[in-house]
Amino acid sequence: xxxxxxxxxxxxxxxxxxxxxxxxxxxxxxxxxxxxxxxxxxxxxxxxxxxxxxxxxxxxxxxxxxxxxxxxxxxxxxxxxxxxxxxxxxxxxxxxxxxxxxxxxxxxxxxxxxxxxxxxxxxxxxxxxxxxxxxxxxxxxxxxxxxxxxxxxxxxxxxxxxxxxxxxxxxxxxxxxxxxxxxxxxxxxxxxxxxxxxxxxxxxxxxxxxxxxxxxxxxxxxxxxxxxxxxxxxxxxxxxxxxxxxxxxxxxxxxxxxxxxxxxxxxxxxxxxxxxxxxxxxxxxxxxxxxxxxxxxxxxxxxxxxxxxxxxxxxxxxxxxxxxxxxxxxxxxxxxxxxxxxxxxxxxxxxxxxxxxxxxxxxxxxxxxxxxxxxxxxxxxxxxxxxxxx
Numbered sequence: 229x230x231x232x233x234x235x236x237x238x239x240x241x242x243x244x245x246x247x248x249x250x251x252x253x254x255x256x257x258x259x260x261x262x263x264x265x266x267x268x269x270x271x272x273x274x275x276x277x278x279x280x281x282x283x284x285x286x287x288x289x290x291x292x293x294x295x296x297x298x299x300x301x302x303x304x305x306x307x308x309x310x311x312x313x314x315x316x317x318x319x320x321x322x323x324x325x326x327x328x329x330x331x332x333x334x335x336x337x338x339x340x341x342x343x344x345x346x347x348x349x350x351x352x353x354x355x356x357x358x359x360x361x362x363x364x365x366x367x368x369x370x371x372x373x374x375x376x377x378x379x380x381x382x383x384x385x386x387x388x389x390x391x392x393x394x395x396x397x398x399x400x401x402x403x404x405x406x407x408x409x410x411x412x413x414x415x416x417x418x419x420x421x422x423x424x425x426x427x428x429x430x431x432x433x434x435x436x437x438x439x440x441x442x443x444x445x446x447x448x449x450x451x452x453x454x455x456x457x458x459x460x461x462x463x464x465x466x467x468x469x470x471x472x473x474x475x476x477x478x479x480x481x482x483x484x485x486x487x488x489x490x491x492x493x494x495x496x497x498x499x500x501x502x503x504x505x506x507x508x509x510x511x512x513x514x515x516x517x518x519x520x521x522x523x524x525x526x527x528x529x530x531x532x533x534x535x536x537x538x539x540x541x542x543x544x545x546x547x548x549x550x551x552x553x554x555x556x557x558x559x560x561x562x563x564x565x566x567x568x569x570x571x572x573x574x575x576x577x578x579x580x581x582x583x584x585x586x587x588x589x590x591x592x593x594x595x596x597x598x599x600x601x602x603x604x605x606x607x608x609x610x611x612x613x614x615x616x617x618x
Contacts, residue, residue: 242581267389270380274373277392281369281400294361295407301343302409304332306360308341308348313355317345317507329542331549334516340508342520346451347411360409368406371413371420372396378424382598394579403573405618411451412618418447419459423598426463429486430470433477438486442493449497453515458608462601527554530611531563566615573617 244251267273285292297303311319318338322328325335334340341348354363375395379388399405405412421444428437448456471482502512509519521529526536527550538551571580589595609615 238581242584245581263389264386267385270385270388273380273385273389273392274376277376277396278369278373280396281372282365284401285365285368285406292407294359295409297409299408299410300331303330304341304343305347305351305409305411307333308343308345309351309355309360309363311340312345312348312352317504326542329546331546332520334508334520337510338508340516342516344450344453344515344517345504346414346447347409350411350414351409364406364409364411364413367411367413367417368400371416372400374417374420374424378420381424381427382594398574398579403617408618410616410618415448415451415456415618418444418451418456420444421447422460422463426467429467433471433481433485435485435489438489439493442490442497445490446493446497449501454612455605455609458605459601462597462604466597466600525550525554528613531613532611563610566610569615569617 297306311317318340321336321339325339329335332342334342350363350367351360352363354360354366357363372392372395376388376392379391382388383391399412404410421440425437425441425444428434429441445456445460448459467486470476471486472479476482505514505516506512508516511519524539524541524546526539528535535555538555541547541550575583590599
């Protein structure tokens with residue numbers, strides 16, 4: 229019913245835009261004029277968006293208290309947060325770990341979360357400030373601010389402001405990202421840094437922008453490694469073509485101002501990730517998640533792989549989860565279901581209306597890299613067995 233009403237509302241809005249473009253002009257024009265003037269103050273817009281995220285959620289605490297974790301993934305992230313907050317990367321294994329076995333947590337060779345460390349670090353910051361959810365709130369504010377900054381690099385100021393408002397309303401206020409500990413904000417910050425810095429590097433080749441891009445890649449690598457790699461491949465290819473072959477700046481400028489800072493940060497990131505993996509799995513080249521899957525999950529990562537024989541587990545909860553729900557996920561997470569979930573979360577009815585401009589949008593050469601990146605990332609995500617909006 230909600231889906232039908234959303235589509236009907238979108239069609240009504242589209243019809244008004246086409247046949248009555250000046251509908252309620254008396255009310256909307258002063259608002260548009262004020263917003264256009266405000267949008268030109270880009271720094272103030274960024275700060276305002278971040279403040280709005282924090283203040284709006286604090287104002288709702290009386291009726292919407294701090295969320296309580298419910299999913300296994302959340303407890304795994306909170307384990308990482310508590311570990312980091314106490315100055316450790318991993319905990320020694322419990323002597324009776326087999327009796328304390330739980331989902332998404334390693335019991336040996338260390339007692340640790342299987343997930344990449346970025347989200348755990350954000351929650352650890354919140355824990356040090358009083359509660360892990362403070363880290364979620366701050367990361368969501370930083371996400372909206374970073375996305376606003378990124379939009380300001382690609383679009384005119386007034387359209388960037390509109391995009392920031394839509395992100396604030398749809399993802400911050402009306403999604404589960406702020407009401408859980410899963411972590412969608414950290415990876416989004418990384419992606420926004422990469423795309424905002426990308427356009428600045430093409431224009432000015434400044435070291436500061438290259439460093440921002442490298443930091444964004446590092447955040448992606450330590451929050452969503454596979455998705456981050458898919459996200460960055462088109463950007464890297466475009467930069468190589470634009471800077472090194474298509475009448476780009478001199479090679480010495482590109483090497484010193486762009487390649488050197490990016491490679492330096494990525495080398496440091498690789499060293500940290502290897503050290504983290506070594507502390508958790510005793511092998512610098514084995515991710516905690518990979519070790520966990522090797523021992524507990526006999527189910528393919530990619531859709532073209534075939535499931536192996538079912539493992540036998542020591543408790544009925546693992547049997548139900550891995551041999552029941554996980555093995556049925558090929559139906560739950562079919563390609564069509566992934567597309568529907570993506571559309572429901574990010575667009576729904578009203579935000580689908582701008583898709584009617586796609587034929588004109590494609591003609592803009594500056595924007596084609598965004599379409600290419602979207603298609604490349606979408607194909608990559610459709611190739612894996614799982615899809616969640618965070």
